[in-house]
Amino acid sequence: EIVLTQSPGTLSLSPGERVTLSCRASQNVNTNSLAWYQQRPGRAPRLLIYDTSNRAAGIPDRFGGSGSGTDFSLIIGRLEPEDFAVYYCLHYADSWTFGQGTKVEF
Amino acid sequence: EVQVVESGGGLVQPGGSLRLSCAASGFIFSNRWMHWVRQTPEKGLVWVSRINSDGTSTAYADFVKGRFTISRDNANDRLYLQMNSLRADDTAIYYCVATTPSTDSWGQGTLVTVSS
Numbered sequence: 001e002i003v004l005t006q007s008p009g010t011l012s013l014s015p016g017e018r019v020t021l022s023c024r025a026s027q028n029v030n031t032n033s034l035a036w037y038q039q040r041p042g043r044a045p046r047l048l049i050y051d052t053s054n055r056a057a058g059i060p061d062r063f064g065g066s067g068s069g070t071d072f073s074l075i076i077g078r079l080e081p082e083d084f085a086v087y088y089c090l091h092y093a094d095s096w097t098f099g100q101g102t103k104v105e106f
Numbered sequence: 107e108v109q110v111v112e113s114g115g116g117l118v119q120p121g122g123s124l125r126l127s128c129a130a131s132g133f134i135f136s137n138r139w140m141h142w143v144r145q146t147p148e149k150g151l152v153w154v155s156r157i158n159s160d161g162t163s164t165a166y167a168d169f170v171k172g173r174f175t176i177s178r179d180n181a182n183d184r185l186y187l188q189m190n191s192l193r194a195d196d197t198a199i200y201y202c203v204a205t206t207p208s209t210d211s212w213g214q215g216t217l218v219t220v221s222s
Contacts, residue, residue: 044212088151095165096153
């Protein structure tokens, strides 16, 4: 079973800053099987990135994804006020495994 | 508009049963693989189960195997999760998720509380 470890647990940032979130897998992951989600308080998760680097429909281009093997990243180019949220990585295959989340706070 | 709406949550005693439903609209339900995911503040998002588009293949997280059953009714665009032998640690918000290779749709969740 693949375990996803996200770091850091919490990031304290300001609008306009660039941020890189990390997701490390316990074993090699197919790049077609890694996604990123954003969850705002009281809301359902929203898909940002699928297949490591593809933006989902309607996602601004300040969001990007990269990685391979066991190390994956979500990059937010310039933080907007609405980007302060919790971010999860997800490995999807026959079953799903989520990371524990990184909170981006103001 | 693509929409999934969960229902059926509530308060149940340990050892009891509950059946969650998910009503889908705005897309061809019978084309989508469907998942249940739950969330607690302590454990975050945790995958529970999935079913393929025609209902012939299912998968479960180890912690619900033998207790939960996922099923679907493609004629009525509905997904179900039958939950038996509920435990306190099954307390969570349960989300229904409709997936394609490049997108997904989540409901707003239904709260299940297992407590005496």
